[in-house]
Amino acid sequence: MAVSKKESMLVNEDGMEEESDMGDDLSDSELEQESDEEGDVELTEPSKNAIYNKDGLLDKLGDMSWPENAKWVDKLTVDIEQEQPVDVNDDLTRELAFYTQALNGTRMAFEKLQSMGLPFLRPEDYYAEMVKSDSHMEKNQKLKERAKQKKESIESVKKWRKQRQQSGFAGGDKGSELDSAFEDGKPFEKSSNKRTGVAPGDRTGGKAKYAGKGKKPKKREIKDTKFGYGGRKGSKKQNVAETTNDLRGFNKEDGFSRNKKKMM
Amino acid sequence: MAKKRKHSEADAASQKKEEVAPERPKRTLLGWKGKKDDQVKESDSTTVFRNKEKVLVTCSRRINYRYRHLMLNVVDLLPHCKKDNKVESKSSKGATLNELVELKSCSSCLFFECRKGKDLYMWMAKSPNGPSVKFLVNAVHTMEELKLTGNHLKGSRPLLTFSSNFDKDPHWKLLKEMITQIFGTPKEHRKSKPYHDHVFVFSIVDDHIWFRNYQISVPHNESDKIARGGLDKMTLIEVGPRFCLNPIKIFAGSFGGPTLYENPFYISPNQIRSMQKKKKAGTFVKKVKAKTRRKIHELENPLEQDEFAEMWKE
Known part of the structure; x- marks a missing residue:
């Protein structure tokens, strides 16, 4: 098929052109590139050498279309x-x-x-084969019912809470807090701090992650060799005489830009 | 076979005879039949149009399961189609497909071509000499998805609705005609059912053709045996599948031939992916560059000596 080959050739050529364009952009100005990155990868301008044979299309349409006497x-x-x-x-x-x-x-x-x-x-009373099987539709029905039940239960809880508030019960304001949590859709999410009442440095009684296998995964091992593992972090972070006046690691602009972002 | 051949031979012979012999008016019981009558009869026979569309539906090898399901859904929707084995997608697939379509005595073909296990292309072709179109298929949802809750008769003839912008440009016009011929079930097809309970939507939004399939549910009057419900109470439930077609090229022949139309906005998914990758690669390069620039800057304008620098050192 000659046409498809030709097409692929065309595509290749286009790709090459774009590559070279990209290279130029990089060397010219990086700021521009950054702004470009936000947008989608799409041609905003139509390519100029695209074929559009209007007469041919209309001819073909005339050839293939049904005769005039075809009814609606x-x-x-x-x-x-x-x-x-x-x-x-x-x-x-x-x-x-x-x-x-x-x-x-x-x-x-x-x-x-x-x-x-x-x-x-x-x-x-006209029964015949349907596009979707009965078992599939049954599944569908179940799903619908479950969704309905859930909705109803949530609504009933809301209603009950409203009633309690109106009755002047002492825990009214607490109820409203709970309500908002409910509306988030994640009422039963785990809290982020895993263990309460334990000192932050304490690793005793931690979750035995690799207990069953007795061996770390390879990725973990590599990471440990790279970043280190164990020991106290506190002493590493403290200043010593050499580092007190060393401001190289401090980024002046960072805080500024962060503030700016917040303002936006 | 032999008998048939004889028959055909005889036919051919008779045709030859007819060519040789001058036309004679036919004889009836009452005398010679007038020529005028004959002509009228001929024109009557031409006015009866019968749609004998048959669609071959196949896919390429190594097709994704999701796209295969989409193909099977399309097979379910078109009672006038024939499903065939997977076809190896080579450079010569056009010729083999044309052969296959002829072999199956079909008049059009839908070919689902999957590349790299993630990009789906759909070929829509009118077989002997009609045009063929290559689409990129996006946004695929199959009928099995549970949020699509509708259902309809298998083989009932669909109503086809088109958005009015199909009549704007010649290539859209051509596509509309092709879609009506391929997706419309022929009237009185032997596998079709006599009622209309679903509707196809073909709509051009953002230069893509979007496809939807809805079930029509009309409240019934049980006493009304002819079953004509109130049109105002009609509701639609989506059945699926959903997909979105991006036309790439229109060819004059079936699976080949001169190109009639090329989508000027089209970028192949491969290109898009490579561009995205390049961008990702760019971030690291930029980081390294920024670091080196910073270093050079520091070397060029060093900080002046701090007078209190030695204060805490013994």
Whole structure:
């Protein structure tokens, strides 16, 4: 297939060009590069040497399309006007646009079918093979029920809490705190500090991570050789006479930039 | 076979005879039949259009399970299709596919080509001499996903809805025609069912064709035997699958031929990946550069001696 080969050649060429472009950018200015990185990797400008043979396309369309006498019932197509340009990245509006298109389309199609006097709705007693199996649909049903139950339970708890608050019970304000935790959706998350009431340096009684195997994983070993393992950290971090006036490790701009970010 | 051949030979012979012999008006019981009548009859026979579309659905070897499921879903949706074995995707696949389509007596083909186990390309081709299109498939969701809760009859004819921007450009027009021919189930197909309970959505958003499949659920009047419900109470439930097609190229022939259209905005996923990698590599290079720059800067303008530097040293 000559065409595909040719295509791949083209792609290669494009890639080469872009590579060289990237190299130039790096050497020119790094700041610009940084700002570019935020955006997607997409051609904003259309490539100029793309083929677009309009006459050929229309000719082909004429060749392949059905004869004039093909009725609408053969095609069952409906064209729907899109009210406004849809934002692709907004999932909700996009899906809504598709839904409304389908809904309007079916309405129009059904009206047409009705005017033709054709049966188009499936009677209640018409049983036939479906696209999805019964077991699959059962699973679906279970999932739905479970979601519903969960929702109900949460709502009932909320209701009960509200009632308690209204009744003037002493623990009212505490309840509201709990409520907010509930709404986060992670009510049963573990607290970040694992062991309470134990000195921070104490490693006794820690979790025996590799107890079963008796051997560390290889990655851990490598990391330990690289960064060191065990011993007290405190003494390493203290200043000594040589380091008191050494400000090389101190980054002046760091704090500033961090503040700036916060302001933003 | 032999009998058939004889028959065909006889046919050919008769055709030859007809060519040689001058046309004679046919004879009926009451006399000679008028020529005018004949012509009318011929035109009647041409007005009856019968859609005999058959779609071959195959995929390449080493296809991802997810994409394979998508293909199987498409097979479920198209009762007028034939599924075939996987095809080795080589440079000569166009020729083999054309052969295969002819062998199966199909008139069009959907070929799912998976590359590197992660990129799915879909070829949509009209077989003998029609155009063929290569798409990149994005945003795939199969029918098995549980959030898609709808269901519909297997083989009922779908309604096809298109967004109006399909009529804007010639290449979209061509694609619309191809989609109607391939995705529309032929009327009175032997595997199709007589009711319409699902609808396909083809919509162009951001120069991609988005596909959705919804079940139509209309509240029924049990007393109404003909079953015509209120259109206002109609709701749709999504059945799936979902996918998004990015047209790459349109060829004049089937699986080849001169290029009619090329998507000017298209970048292959390989290129995108390589660019992303390059960016990642760039961060480390930048770090190293910044460090060396800092060092040079420090060497160039050293700090002046601090008068209290020796204070704490004995």
